[in-house]
Amino acid sequence: MAYSDKVIDHYQNPKNVGTLDKSKQNVGTGLVGAPECGDVMRLQIEVDENGLIKDAKFKTFGCGSAIASSSLATEWLKGKTVDEAVKIDNMEIVEELHLPPVKIHCSVLAEDAIKAAVNDYRKKNGLPELKFDESVVH
């Protein structure tokens, strides 16, 4: 199976690898996946006083498509509001990275990581957690 150029580029030059201070009130952290399943994603957002995501970081244990999906997600998150962030759909990631069907779960994981990070942020700031439909592809 050949990887798309975009997956290879994100794999070789991942954007926004790193760790934000999860104890800060304006940082939301999402940790999804499981080591036994072969992929774990940790995605973090740092939100400014206007509700805009000013920074996003990730660390991923997984295949190239999982790394690329999370790298792309952090790029898309920056500059969005938290409300806009949860509207990112995994299929947009699939299209952007040309993921084959067997790799769609990587994009689902990225979408779940975004939602988990946003909910963590909301929880810390006294907002009710958002309810999401169960992901289809898992």
Next chain:
Amino acid sequence: MLKFPIYLDHNATTPCDPRVVEAMIPYFTNSFGNAASRNHPFGWQAEEAVDHAREQVAKLIGADPKEIIFTSGATEADNLAIKGVYEMYASKGNHIITCNIEHKAVLDTCKHIEKEGGEVTYLKVNADGLIDMQELEAAIRPTTVLIAIMYANNEIGTVMPMKEISALAKKKGILVFSDATQAVGKIPVDVNKDGIDLMAFTAHKMYGPKGVGALYVRRKNPRVKVTAQMDGGGHERGMRSGTLNVPGIVGFGKACEISMNEMESEAKRLSALRDKLETELMKIEEAYVNGSTQHRLPHVTNISFKYVEGEGLLMGFNKDIAVSSGSACTSASLEPSYVLKALGLGDDLAHSSLRFGLGRFTTEDQIDYTIEAVTKTVNKLREMSPLWEMYKEGIDMNSIEWAHH
């Protein structure tokens, strides 16, 4: 000079040795006859070539040429041996003993037999990838007709105690079949010294062509028979019908002859290179060799690099280096290697494994390059790995509630 790409997946397949190709070529064009044509020189030539190859193949495993049944490969030979014995010895019993790290060609054939009403015991292996002789003995029943244990494992390269297995089987009057696909041509295999009654192997794992293999079927002490699985013209003493693949068989013969002559020096050279690779890669923190390092093929090592995922790791260098991984992501099933899991590895370690299989044309500078590339990629991916960060912070990963998906 360093040659790219570097091929370290010789357990999957090997390139044809140029000497093998050279031997095969005349049998595609000038000497194209059907080995079963008895009435003209074309047929005679082909038959002579097959006979010669049969001797070369037999010699490598210490067999008589009459005991070699040519097939399309090891999968067919596995099927013929197991189904053939099961059907032929139906009046004696219907129980087969095998183990849980066999190749799918053996495991799925056994599953097929269970559907037909047969009974199969799948022995577990220990952390070294070896079966326990006491468990084998305890599994034997009055109805046991066959013990099917692989000579060497394809993923971890561990070598089973064939002599002990066959000694026990002989005492109990049970036939021994071995899938020796990974072992023949790499280490000394002798059907008489090893006490094997049926044995499957294939050309393309020993620098011969794809599409040709063999089943060894013992003719003396005891005389073994298998029910044919392919009906037709009664080729190969009625055990495997179908026009013989003459060029393939000629190539197989040549490959066996070369292996016979060069095995000892090749094994020595490759085990030195493998040991260098392994020693250097084991300097990486949290790296683990999978399976026995004592009972192992000379050219294989399987290593898990904890906290990085195998396919992600391969991607770091697969433009230059061809190896394979036990990671789920490299297969469509999303299940990690059943062989590694059978050793008792957690799924996380199974996901993190790489299999290196060195071969005849592997050079030392290729190994040096591989050591550097793998080390660099493991380090790079760990910088990106949340699990590595947790490990470094001393967080117990079992205490986390993972969202299994």
